[in-house]
Amino acid sequence: MKILTEHIDVPNIDTIDVFMKHGGYSAVQKALKKMTPDEVTEEVKKSGLRGRGGAGFPVGMKWSFLAKPEGVPRYLVCNADESEPGTFKDHYLMWKSPHTLIEGMIVSSFALGANTSYIYVRGELMYVINILEKAIQEAYDKGLLGKNILGSGYDLDLFVQPGGGAYICGEETALLESLEGKRGNPRNKPPFPAVKGLWQCPTVVNNVESIAATSWIVNNGGDAYAAIGVGRSTGTKLISASGHIKKPGVYEIPLGITVEDFIYSDEWCGGIREGHKLKAVVAGGSSVPILPAELILTTAAGEKRLMTYESLSDGGFATGTMLGSGGFVVMDETACIVHNTLTFAKFYHHESCGQCSPCREGTGWMDKVLNRIEHGQGRKEDIDLLVDVAKKIEGNTICPLGDAASWPVAAAIRHFRDEFEWHIEHPELATKPGAVFMRKGASWTK
Ligand SMILES: Cc1cc2nc3c(=O)[nH]c(=O)nc-3n(C[C@H](O)[C@H](O)[C@H](O)COP(=O)(O)O)c2cc1C
Ligand code: SF4
Numbered sequence: 539m540k541i542l543t544e545h546i547d548v549p550n551i552d553t554i555d556v557f558m559k560h561g562g563y564s565a566v567q568k569a570l571k572k573m574t575p576d577e578v579t580e581e582v583k584k585s586g587l588r589g590r591g592g593a594g595f596p597v598g599m600k601w602s603f604l605a606k607p608e609g610v611p612r613y614l615v616c617n618a619d620e621s622e623p624g625t626f627k628d629h630y631l632m633w634k635s636p637h638t639l640i641e642g643m644i645v646s647s648f649a650l651g652a653n654t655s656y657i658y659v660r661g662e663l664m665y666v667i668n669i670l671e672k673a674i675q676e677a678y679d680k681g682l683l684g685k686n687i688l689g690s691g692y693d694l695d696l697f698v699q700p701g702g703g704a705y706i707c708g709e710e711t712a713l714l715e716s717l718e719g720k721r722g723n724p725r726n727k728p729p730f731p732a733v734k735g736l737w738q739c740p741t742v743v744n745n746v747e748s749i750a751a752t753s754w755i756v757n758n759g760g761d762a763y764a765a766i767g768v769g770r771s772t773g774t775k776l777i778s779a780s781g782h783i784k785k786p787g788v789y790e791i792p793l794g795i796t797v798e799d800f801i802y803s804d805e806w807c808g809g810i811r812e813g814h815k816l817k818a819v820v821a822g823g824s825s826v827p828i829l830p831a832e833l834i835l836t837t838a839a840g841e842k843r844l845m846t847y848e849s850l851s852d853g854g855f856a857t858g859t860m861l862g863s864g865g866f867v868v869m870d871e872t873a874c875i876v877h878n879t880l881t882f883a884k885f886y887h888h889e890s891c892g893q894c895s896p897c898r899e900g901t902g903w904m905d906k907v908l909n910r911i912e913h914g915q916g917r918k919e920d921i922d923l924l925v926d927v928a929k930k931i932e933g934n935t936i937c938p939l940g941d942a943a944s945w946p947v948a949a950a951i952r953h954f955r956d957e958f959e960w961h962i963e964h965p966e967l968a969t970k971p972g973a974v975f976m977r978k979g980a981s982w983t984k
Contacts, residue, residue, distance in 0.1 A: 539766055539774060539792045540774070540790050541751060541754045541763075541766075541773065541774045541790065542631060542635075542638060542747065542750050542751065542754075542774065542776060542790055543631070543635075543776070543788075543790045545557075545560045545635070546631075546634045546635050547634075548560060551634065551635050551637075552634065552635060552636055552637070552669060552673065553676070554637060554673065554676035554677065554679075554680060557635070557637040557638075558680075561757075562637050562638075562641060563637070563641055563680075563682055564757055565641055565642075565645050565752075565753035565754070565756040565757045566641055566644045566645060566682055566687070566688070566753075567688065568756055568757060569644075569645045569648055569649070569756050570644075570648055570687055570688055570690040570692055571688065571690055573756070575648055575649045575650070575651055576649075578645060578646075578648060578649035578752075578756060579598060579601050579602060579649045579650075580598075580760070581755050581756060581759060581760040582597055582598040582601065582649065582752055582755055582760060583596070583598030583599065583601075583602070583760065584598070584759075584760025584761055584763075584764060585598070585751075585755045585760035585761075585763035585764050585772060585773065586760075586763070586764045586767075586770060586772035586773070587748065587751055587752070587755065587763065587772065587773055588748075588770070588771070588772075588847065589744060589745055589748050590745045590746075590747035590748045590751075590775065590776070590863070590864070591617055591708075591744070591745030591747075591748065591863060592622070592745075592822070592823065592825070592862045592863045594847050594861065597744060597748050597752075600732070600742060600744070601646075601649060601650060601742060603730075603732040604650055604732050604740050604741075604742055605732060605733045605740040606651065606740065607740070610739055610740065611652075611653065611654065611739050612650055612651050612652045612739060612740045612741065612742075613652050613654060613655060613656065613735060613736045613739060613740075613741040613742070614643065614646055614647045614650050614652040614655040614656075614741070614742050614744070614749075615655065615656045615657075615658060615710075615713065615714065615717065615735070615736060615741055615742070615743045615744075616639065616643060616655070616656065616657040616658065616743075616744060616745075616746055616749050617658060617708060617710065617713060617743050617744065617745050617746070618632060618639075618657050618658060618659040618660065618701075618746045619658060619659070619660050619701045619705075619707050619708035619713060620660050620708065620746070620863075621660055621701075621704075621705040621707075621708050622705070622708070622823040622824055622825065622862075622863050622865055623823065623824035623865070623867075623882065623885060624778060624780060624820060624823045624824055624865030624866070624867040625778050625823045625863045625864065625865035626778045626780075626788065626865075627747065627776035627777070627778045627788045627863075627864060628745065628746035628747060628776075629660070629663060629666060630776075630778075630788040631746060631747065631750060631776065631788075632659070632663075632666050632669065632670060632746060633663075633665070633666050633669060636669050636670050636672075636673035637673050637676075637677070638750045638753070639657070639670075639746055639749060639750050640670075640673055640674060640677055640682075640683075640696065641750075641753045642749040642750040642751065642752045642753050643655055643657065643696055643749055644677075644682060644683065644687070644694060644696075645752050645753050645756050646742075646744070646749050646752050647694050647696075648692055648694070649752075650742055652694070652742075653693050653694055653695065654694070654695050654696075654697070655694065655695075655696050655697070656696075656697050656698075656699050656717060656736075657670060657696070657697070657698045657699070657746075658699045658701055658707075658713050658716070658717055659698060659699070659700060659701060660701045661700040661701040661702060661703045662701075662703070664700070667698055667700055670698045671698055674696055674698065677696075683695065683696055699717055701713075701716065702716040702721075702722045704722055704889060704891075705885075705889040705939075706722055706723075706724065706889055706890075706891045706937075706939060707722035709722075709724045709937045709938070709939060710731060710743040711724045711725035711727065711731065711937070712724045712725075712891070712937070713743065714731060714735055714736050714741065714743070717736060718736065718737060722891070723891050723893055724891065724893070724936050724937035724939075725936075726936055731743055745863075747775075747776050751763070751773060751774075766792050766793070767792060767793035767794050767846070768793060768794035768844060768846050768848075768849075769846065769848060770847065770848065771793040771794065771844075771846035771847045771848060771849075771861075772793065773792075773793060774790050774791060774792050774793065775790070775791055775793050775845070775861070775864055776788055776789070776790050776864055777789050777790075777791055777800070777845070777864045777866050778863075778864060778865045778866065779800075779806070779807050779866045779868070780865075780866070780867050780868070781867045781868035781869055781870075781873075782810055782811050782814060782868050782869055782870040782872070782873070783801065783807040783808060783809065783810060783811065783868045784807065784808035784809050784810070784811055784812075785804075785806070785807055785808040786807070789806050789807075791806065791845055793844075793845060793846050793847075794844055794845065794846055795844065795845050796842045796843065796844055796845070797819075797821075797834055797835055797842075797843045797844065797845055797850075798835050798842060798843075800845055800866075801816065801819075801835075801868065807868065810868070810870050811870065814870035814871060814872065815831075815870055815871050815981065815982040815983075816831040816834075816835075816868065816869075816870060816981075816982060817830070817831055817869050817870055817871045817873055817980075817982040818830050818831065818834070818869045818873065818875065818953075818954075819831075819834040819866065819867065819868050819869065820859075820865070820866075820867040820869075820946075821834065821850055821859050821860070821861065821862070821866055822850070822859065822860045822861045822862020822863055822864060822865060822866070823862045823863040823864070823865035824865065824867075824882050824885065824942075824946060825862060825938075825941075825942035825943075825945060825946065826859050826860040826861075826862040826945065826946075827855055827858075827859045827860070827945050827946065827948070827949030827952075828859070828875070828878075828879075828946060828949050828950055828953065828954075829857075829858070829859050829949075829953065830953045830954070830980075831980075831981050831982055832981060833853075833857055833858075833953070834859075837849070837852045837853055837857065837858070838852075838853045838856075838857035838858075839852075839853075845861070846861065847860075847861045855945070855948075855949065855952075856952075859949075870982070871974070871976070871982040871983060872974055873974070874957075874974050874975070875950050875954040875957045875958075875975075876908070876911055876912050876950075876954075876957060876958055876961050876968075877912055878950070879908055879946060879947055879950040880905070880908040880909060880911075880912045882946045882947075883901065883904045883905045883908050883943070883946070883947060884905050884909075886901045886904075886905075886939065886942065886943030887901040887902050887904070887905040887943075889939065890939060890940075890943070891939075893936055894934075894935045894936050894940065896930055896931045896934045896935055896940055897931055897935045897939060897940040897943065900927050900928075900930060900931040900940070900943070900944070901931070901940075901943045903923075903927045904924060904927055904928065904943070904944075904947050907920050907923055907924055907927075908924070908947070911958060911961050911962060912961065912968075913969060914961075914965030914966070914968060914969040915965070916958075916961055916962035916965070917962065918962060920958075920962065921951055921955065921958050921959065921962070924947055924951060925948060925951055927944075927947075928944035928945075928947045928948040929944070929948070931943060931944040932944045932945070932948075956975070956977060957975040957977070960975045961975070
């Protein structure tokens with residue numbers, strides 16, 4: 539079942555004529571001519587669509603929180619900053635099929651009563667920005683943007699803004715600061731963007747994939763979307779699959795398939811590369827807890843884990859993880875968990891905006907301590923020190939980057955403590971090029 543990528547391989551689908559030949563912009567026709575903004579919102583609520591940027595907050599509910607004071611403009615801002623390591627699905631969708639996002643922007647802006655909307659795109663992706671700008675011009679030329687769209691009386695201007703070049707600019711309030719031309723520092727909340735967002739006006743910030751899905755929901759109805767998936771994990775999800783698998787790429791899956799099927803079936807990742815075994819997975823982008831092979835395939839209760847928000851988080855952080863942004867990074871037995879954890883820690887240290895001390899100082903400490911373990915200078919007490927620093931960051935910062943930095947470190951130690959100990963106890967072995975710890979009796983070393 540494909541919703542966002544059904545026509546993605548059609549030649550020239552990035553042009554408006556080909557896109558329209560395949561049913562493109564029918565949701566705009568339907569929403570603007572036959573529905574009220576509240577009716578569109580109602581369908582999105584019924585669909586159960588949850589935010590695809592990472593937190594999984596219900597999109598329709600977020601829209602209904604938008605303040606609507608008389609005479610004050612409202613904005614829709616699309617978060618296309620996509621800088622989370624392991625995540626590259628928004629980039630793929632915008633590059634291959636820009637009109638899928640633009641159609642969703644028009645429908646969603648109409649529902650929210652926004653007359654000016656923005657797509658904030660990761661600044662490094664200049665070619666995607668050019669593709670979007672060309673597609674937006676095509677939409678203006680066809681009367682799908684601008685004044686009195688399709689004679690409906692609804693006006694919308696849509697702008698693309700290149701991002702500021704930092705991961706933190708993907709955090710929604712930092713993004714708004716950056717969009718206003720300032721340094722991308724997260725704001726204290728409340729007030730939330732729904733009340734005071736862009737230029738202190740009510741604003742909704744949604745992920746590319748969340749916004750793109752709304753056209754299909756308008757065309758087919760919220761109930762049809764909710765019929766796909768399992769429980770509160772409705773619809774389809776784009777998964778960025780990378781690492782030691784046979785077929786890396788972006789896959790649109792119906793939520794609810796098993797993790798095992800996703801990794802091993804030829805329809806998706808095609809299994810672990812030849813001659814190797816699954817060791818661990820980071821299932822939802824670098825911020826979510828890593829899980830070892832046995833816990834990613836089945837829950838602690840022995841049930842097959844599903845690609846859903848609920849199943850992936852089953853067991854809490856003790857034995858579970860998160861679907862997050864769908865950045866699915868697979869590691870075989872050649873991957874060193876200490877090295878991987880250090881790579882993530884360096885990233886978060888580098889990307890901390892420095893506003894709050896637990897994040898600014900703590901990410902630096904974790905980077906430093908992991909660095910010495912990795913390079914054969916670890917101390918016995920370092921593992922507990924890392925756990926302690928991670929705990930002190932978590933929940934004590936202005937924005938969730940602090941949590942995102944602490945979870946990968948805490949989870950790596952929770953599930954691979956013996957690997958950290960081996961690095962500290964056998965520095966001469968651990969620092970040999972290519973040397974990796976092999977746990978006796980583990981499924982990946984048997
Ligand atoms: C450090 C950090 C980076 C983030 N980066 C992104 C991003 O690149 N894209 C995104 O959609 N959400 C990102 N988010 C989440 C946004 O703050 C926000 O929750 C999201 O854009 C809301 O959209 P959704 O409800 O459709 O998921 C990030 C959050 C944090 C804390
Ligand atoms: S948690 Fe980190 S990134 Fe977020 S505001 Fe504080 S210092 Fe900045």
